[in-house]
Amino acid sequence: MSETTTATDLDALQPAGDHTRALVATGVGGTEVLDVTDMPLPPVANSDLLVRVFASGVNPIEVKTRRGQGMSALVTHPFVLGGEFAGVVVRAPYELCEFQPGDEVWGMLLSPHYQGSQADFVSVPLQSIARKPKSLSMIEAGAVPLAALTAWWAVVEVGRVHTGQRVLIHAGAGGVGHFAVQLAHFYGAEVVTTASERNHEWLRSLGADQVVDYRNERFEEVIEPVDVVIDLIGNVADDTGSRSLKVLLDGGLVINVPTGSWPTMHDEVAAADRDLKATGLKLSPEGRILTTLAQLFDQGDLQVHVDAVYPLAEAAAAHERVESGHTRGKVVLDLRV
Ligand SMILES: NC(=O)c1ccc[n+]([C@@H]2O[C@H](COP(=O)([O-])OP(=O)(O)OC[C@H]3O[C@@H](n4cnc5c(N)ncnc54)[C@H](OP(=O)(O)O)[C@@H]3O)[C@@H](O)[C@H]2O)c1
Incomplete structure (x- = not known):
């Protein structure tokens, strides 16, 4: 007890x-x-x-x-x-x-x-x-649990994000996004994220190295190429998914999390002919991952x-x-x- x-x-x-x-x-x-x-x-x-x-x-x-x-x-x-x-x-x-x-x-x-x-x-x-x-x-x-498990699956299990990589996370200020920013930072990546201006300082405090105000800037014009895109928006707003391909390094990976938000992703990736990898994501509710996440919270590496x-x-x-x-x-x- x-x-x-x-x-x-x-x-x-x-x-x-x-x-x-x-x-x-x-x-x-x-x-x-x-x-x-x-x-x-x-x-x-x-x-x-x-x-x-x-x-x-x-x-x-x-x-x-x-x-x-x-x-x-x-x-x-x-x-x-x-x-x-x-x-x-x-x-x-x-x-x-x-x-x-x-x-x-x-x-x-x-x-x-x-x-x-x-x-x-x-x-x-x-x-x-x-x-x-x-x-x-x-x-x-x-x-x-649901939001952090999703971030874990995207950053760790599927994205294999690690030191030396640059990662773009769309919607870093949301439920999944704010965990994804922290996990990518924890695993050593340089983290770029998109958010409204009011969230920039807070996202930097969570480990973001660069925050792009998606309302006033075109992210593809202001960031250096990235190894991985964790897309929490898709094409439902401003063709965010499609535009993300422009910032991916050859051989890079895009993970589209909101199911159905970017139906043409695989066709666009194939047409780019740059050895890009693309995947959707379905999280799995595993207690073993929640145990690891609990440790990260208790040691102060996640909030x-x-x-x-x-x-x-x-x-x-x-x-x-x-x-x-x-x-x-x-x-x-x-x-x-
Ligand atoms: N496949 C799966 O297993 C799975 C699991 C979990 C979630 N999802 C999906 O993933 C998506 C994200 O989930 P969530 O819980 O993180 O959502 P959320 O908490 O509702 O996301 C809200 C955030 O989105 C940001 N945002 C809105 N429009 C934006 C844009 N055009 N560019 C950049 N940021 C923008 C907002 O930032 P500002 O206020 O700064 O604008 C806000 O902080 C949802 O569609 C959800 O259904 C899928």
Whole structure:
């Protein structure tokens, strides 16, 4: 049991019955389809754990799915929103499981296979959680897993970013971007990123070597060639993806993260005939990576910026904020209220 959760606390954290309060989308549409309602407790089978959620970050995928894009074709309404969370284990699959009731954890749920994280209780597979970093509050920790895992997959697993390279990260001020900037810096690369002017000083403090104001400058005119582009925008704004090819060194790699945002990427890369490599990305919610990320937070090499916190009842305002496309870091739902 954790230092902070006593047996009495733990009793109070158990589900009261076979239902859980949850944020759902009742159909496809605007924020009017969001509702806080009771849903059946998710099935806890095999090595799944039952976790009482304290906080859960809101990511663009939830907004897209609510609007009929993203995972929309794969869900049936009403469905519970949310992918990342921090909370406390209330039920473990067996006595000597490494996570036991009372342990503070963070994790990620892959929709639609698992019910979403913006509920008082989630069922989560053992391999998709890890111990929460001690240095982060529940609110901060709940804002991290999906966005930081995406950044990790882009920078480390797929990008293989390392010392001696120059990396361009589009949308460095966003949820994924601010982790990607820090990870690329941590692994020794020279980091160039794009952001509005108001975010430049902050991004430099996170390790960016050069920040380009994408509203007033053409990045391809002001930066030196790069080895890797981590594209968090695609061609949905100002042909950001296509223009990125102009700054890639021959043999360089472009990673397009928002699925569907740059449909012609492979054709353009082939037409360039410069031995460029191009890939999309789908993150995998692996607890082993969350354990490494927790170490990076606890040793001071990673930080999370929380832009705003909302109670579940104000989820519509949280969605609107993410939908603006200009959050700094993360927006979080507090499920303790
Ligand atoms: N494939 C996957 O598995 C996966 C996983 C996670 C996320 N994604 C996708 O990746 C994308 C980024 O996710 P996120 O959570 O980081 O989004 P986010 O937090 O909503 O991104 C917001 C940021 O985007 C910046 N921005 C907006 N327009 C820009 C432009 N034209 N150029 C540069 N920066 C711009 C804003 O910076 P300023 O305020 O400074 O303008 C803001 O800080 C989303 O489309 C998301 O759905 C995909």
